[in-house]
Amino acid sequence: MNKRKLRDIIGTKLMLIVTLFVFILFFLIFFLLIFGSISVLEHASIGELLFSSPWNPPKNFGLAPIIIATILVTGIALLIAIPISLMSAIYIAEYAPRRVRQIIRPFIDVLAGVPSIVYGLCAYLFLVPLVDNYIAPWFGVRSTGLCIFTAAVTLAVMVFPIIISLCVESFSAVPLALKEASLSVGATKWETVKKIVFRASAPGILSAILLGFGRAFGETIAVSMVVGGVPSIPESLFSPGKTLASLLPRYGELITIPLEGSALILVALVLFIVVFLFNLLGILLLRKAKKRWSY
């Protein structure tokens, strides 16, 4: 066995080890979270924890109001982000002249790189007073500005660049011949976009939305800065709430209280499982969509 052969074997084995490390890491996180949440699960059953109210540690750990607020915030954020991002992506990929596209793309990339704490700070300085003074009174509600709606808008802006850049990529990957065929049988540009480009890139759009969902669902810092932090069922969009992820920053202080620390680990476990399930769903849907809309 010569030196090169030996080096090849060692290198390959090293690569295998780091690859398996990812795999091990995945299970290690999972089991550590389960292990950590055992003590709160002994305190109450999982069904009780997830569907009861209120969240009032150290006595009651009902996650229902927090889950409702999380669904509201994430849902509204996506409701705002999806149409705007899709429209922008279509414009960038199909309509914009080359030069405009070259100017816009770097801006989107920069927006994607802005740290979440900066989003949070900007929302706190700009959006909170705006909602407090103008938007909430406009709907006839009183609000401090620290509310579900503010958090949702912040998240929507954070999700824009993810959905846009992924959608632009999958729009540009649609073969030119497909578009030309549609245009040559008399379809207008918009019809072509709607019926050809959208369908051909449906799997791509889907995975972009799922990724955006993941980001919105798990965002911790920016949301905890603007959502208000009252763990009760929100009465309206302009009342404060608390999301699953925004419970967690206090873990550092609460670790000394075993039961409460354990409850927060349970929350982390819930986040982990939801992200896992959505990724699984995404892969299954993608496979189906690829079969249905293959070209």
Next chain:
Amino acid sequence: MIISVCIVLGSLIIIFGIVTFNGASYISIEMVTQTPNPNDALRGGILNSIIGSMLLALPATGLAFLIGLGIALYLQKDFTPSWFSGFIRFTLDVLWGIPSIVYGIFCFTIMLYFGLGGSILAGIFALTLLEIPIITRYIDEAIKMVPKGLKEGAYSLGSTKFETSMKVIRKQAFPGILSGILLGLGRGIGDTASILFTTKATNRIPTSLLDSTDTLPTTIYHSYQLPTGQPKAYAAAFILLVIVLCISILSRILSKKFTKHVIK
């Protein structure tokens, strides 16, 4: 459509406007060259946070790059059957989606188990785990783009799989690898949640790996609501944004520069 584009670009401009408007006026030589004054919260600077951020993000990115390169090279068809690489890619996607605070909790728990508590080491550990999926997926995409003929050329000259990976594929995919690293660095330097309690907070410049430290994001998070802390928080946000912007521009320039050396 143009309205949506305007909304997106407008939000970016608003973010930059707010941070610059609030932060730029607090930037002074004192702010970037001194540690916080323990007696007067309004005096002193945030040098310890800047150094802390660098001490965490740079080693973490280096580690994540080494691990990520290994994984991405191993995911090629030459090494693994496709069912296994598909499985690993799925695992990486899930790891990418996990909120960063979960990594923070994970690392903090492990460190407590070893009796270490919050330290720079724990922070580097958390950031590395956070960056691995990002960097790996980027390198993976870049490696997928390497033309098959190039690999076959290397093999036919008698080089082993490992030599081909390290000498041919790595060089060909270099622009993609570089932008992956810089993206990971940008993500790592701006992430708050994973290092919020893994590094603890302190006013001093850290001297050892087991010291606790402040970072730019945690400085913002701890002091944006206190009237006396706001100047520092705004200044930190401004510096952070400038760093992220520089990384983004650097990534563009470098990948353009290195694309020249890539065989088309």
